[in-house]
Amino acid sequence: MSTVTLYSVANGLIVAILTGLYSVLPHAYFGWLVNPDLILVLSVLVFGAILLAASMINTIMLIWYERKLLGRFMDRRGAMHVGYAGLLQNFADGIKLFRKNTYKPRDADGLGFYAAPTAYMVTSVMIFAILPASWGWTAGPLPLSLLLALVVFSFAPLFIFLSAWSQANKYSLIGGMRSAAQMIAYEVPILLAVVAVVIVSGTFDLTTIVTMQTNYWFGIPLFVALIVFVTGMLAEMERIPFDLPEAEAELVEGWNTEYGGMLFAFFMLSDYLRALIGSFLVVLLFLGGWTMPGWVPSSLTALPLAALFWFLLKTYIVFGVFVWVRASLPRVRTDQLLRIGWMRMVPLSLLAIVLAALLVLAKCLPVLGCLPGVGG
Amino acid sequence: MEASARLFQRDLMGKLSKRFPTGFLGLDPFPGTFGRIRFDPAIALELFREIRDVHAFEHLAMVAGIDWVERREVLYTVWSDVHRGYLLLSAMLPAERPHIETATTVWPSANWHERETWELVDITFDHHPDLRNLLLPTGYQFHPLLRSFKLHEPEELEVKVRHV
């Protein structure tokens, strides 16, 4: 495995800067500069900045990717004009949204109207500090990183409902109600599906979970859990066929009807951040994370960012499946959505848990090799 | 169709003149249809019932109002699935306060047609359940399909909306 990690890069950067300062500054500040706490704090800050930039760029590229992919599904080309094959189109859109005024409806509640998109965005970005994209791409050792990520992930209904209510718009209120009901309904099967993974792996630490998938992917023995998790994620990400909260045919734009300019961009970006997080989680939990299969030559695996590249490749393929589903399926209705959630997904996820438990009890899968024992 | 249609016409004419000795004014030939019945607006409702129930013209296709300056014509086009043909019912109304009984009780589909005829040709349909403006803004004072309403004279078209 490569020793170059995001944190080590940030740390090295800070150390280099401090060393440079060491050589030019008066001696009185030396003790101050070599303080390890300061180095840690600065390293984490740089780490965060890199992460923010990386996640934002990734998200924007994800939007481009979806537009191009959806275009091909629709027998057209997608964005073509700004940049090569429209690569810079979303940056142009972002700049346009930045430059627009944001208007608040007269009856809207100011605090909720402005706070909700911001909080939605912030919580979405926060998860990236928790999810490891490769070796060492976390803020620090987090034994319960999976749990933490899911907890932060499930803040969203709160902010959506807050924004929906504060907009003083009937459509956004209906959309917010739908969104809250839908997200809460699908939290349950998602968590249960994750429980199946946790039973098999015996840990909440995502890095460990990925390490355990070196020989085989959890998605194969836990196929039922994978299906439940992907479906639940579709609902959590509010993508077709579960995009009822912003069903544009009946609810104009759903819970973000009244937003424009940068506030809309916040929602839009957060949606795609969450889509990225969902794809990350699918890859991390079920598809082996950044572990590379054995047939990849070691000269390639030894490259500094090979693991990261491999991980992102998987992520984009998973997201491509989401786009494929979006292109070909209609939207379900609220009652049907909830019925699918409670009556199909929850029993399925319980079944997945039972299957996982049986796998662990049997200790062995002849085809796939031994599963790690729990508690032993 | 021709011979049987003519037979049907004669039959219809006989029955209707027997049923409505005063109000039924005649049945003119009209190309492509069973003909055009002229009737007195006083018997409108009974005639509609008769046409629908006895003669099985159960589909009202169109209600048209025509302004003949000195009087106004209201024209109902009905279709029968049994006889496979259209029949026109036409009543001449006076130009002052033209009114006729509504057909919505007989053919519910007359609702919007009559609203439209009321606002465009200014023919009042008595006992209509919902005689509001349909195509024109609420409170619009003019009736554009009258011959007295001229195009190309914008100064006359100043919109006078009655504020209610």
Added chain:
Amino acid sequence: MATEETAVRSGKTELPLLWVAKPLATAARQFGRSLVRPSTIVYPFERLEDPKFRTEVHVASGKPIGVGAVWDNYRGVHALNLETCISCNLCAFSCPDICIEMVTVPGGDPKHPKKCPQIDYGKCSYCGFCSDACPEGCLTMTTRYELSVTKRSEMVYSPERLYGVYKEKLPMNPIRLERPKNEDSILLDAPLCIGCNACARDCPTNCITMLDIPKAAPKPGEKPAKRIWKEPVVNDSDCVRCGTCISVCPKECLFWGTHP
């Protein structure tokens, strides 16, 4: 094939197999097809009227895109051949939107200036009646369809500008209508005519000639005529039936009708 099977389907069709497998497969098939060549073109850089689309292009999916050579039938911006325009007004008369105005262009004789159509594309509905009406074929419609401008006044195309379009040699609508078979002719209500020569002077095709006619002897009490009386005679084969003579006649003695 579907056309051979009975058309009348009653009731529900069978429920779908395998949940949503069929639409997913269909979309994936379409994806594969459009990876090779999507049905769209990159518009400002490629155009349907480009030569490579003028013959049918069969892509992998077999889709015929483009309209090929018959693209020329398209009714777009007009082209006006100023040189052959005879100022007959027919285009302006035939316009349902009243967007054509006859304006003076240089080159006519100063007393009776040459008037050619000026088109306001803010009003035009591209119905093509004007080019159908044009007897000389000098006002035709081209395949140009891009007209966006930044000022409303730029929507008005003067005759010179339309001539500029003509000089670009764009493909022009090749379908010419035949002249109607039994057209009315210009007839003269002779007793009303005062022989003023206005019709012959303004006739765009010069098909009216003023011929001397023997005038009846003055009635008692009237002064004898001082000059030779002339009467217009219309050459029917050259006449384009524009009605200019009727509209300039001061005595309204010309009218439409069929020759007895």
Added chain:
Amino acid sequence: MSEMWINMGPQHPMTHGLWNLRVRIDGELVLEVDPEMGYLHRGIEKISEDRHYNEVITLMDRTCYVAGMAWENLFILGAEQALHVEPPERAKWIRTLSEEFQRIGSHVMWYAAFVQDIGLMAPFLYGMRDRDLVLDLFQSYTGARMTYEYNRVGGVRNDLPPGFIDRARKVCDWLLDRFQEYDDLCLGSDIFRKRCDGLGVLKAADCVRAGITGPMLRSAGVKRDVRKDRPYNAYDQVEFDVAVADGADVTARYLVRMEELRQSVRIIRQCLDWLERNPGPAMAENLPRWMGAPYAPVGKEGYLLKRNYPKGVGLSAIEEPHGEALAYVVNEGGEHPYRVKLKSPIFTNLSAAKHYLVGYRVADIPPIMGSVDVCVGEVDR
């Protein structure tokens, strides 16, 4: 959340066009609906009274902007009856062909909008793409893609261009394959069936009472089609079946429209065969000049000259893509029609909105209204 009124329109993604559906809802349940029309009222009937017969055609194209050719046919049939003009046989077949192509264009457009309403993204573009082929064909012989101005009193403007028939045959083959794809994407999808089955039910008796015509009526099992019942143009000489279904719900309307598409292809093929075999004039011979030409020659003040127009009155009915459309044309001897009355099928279909909307959910409104196929241009006229 207590009861409230919401305005779906006039600028709302559900309303394809400018109209307003006021809905009283309790939670997601629809309690009362009140369609408000008139946002697109252009007074076409009034303007027609001021125009030459051939010039009215330009208005008819704009009456329904997705089915312009059908409305041209409708008016021209009425006007020819009022003016006592008989078009040549070839013109009748070309009109039949045009109308069926227009039906395909309109139904495919309906398909695109309808699947967009229920959230299907890609098929929307498939529909638009396939409609474009039909528009290409239209452009190749009429010169325009949506506003054709092709019919004239006494025939059609021009004959079909060379090569048209082969091209049309190719498009027909292509379209038939695509219709199968449409079915795969919709009927083959469990979610689609869940969304549309048993929605917006309006049984046959209610349909007839409410004056509903077209695919909506046929979806309830009533076999009424003006093309069969009262043939016009060349419909008495072509073979086709009337598509009916008996579900009376959104799925049934979908089935009817899809079957009509296939029947249209069948009719078009017969028309193409006939047109290939029988050349001839597309415009009536020896027509009085003012009828054939798109313009009337003028006198001093515009249309000064009075002509001997035979008085007459015409009633034409056609099966427009949306249903039974009627035109009543009165000619009183002027150069313009004295009165043009147009009856749009959607007008009556919409007036019955409360019968098929109340009792369903807000999320059901787009698919139900989508299955009605609203084109506001011809409702408001």
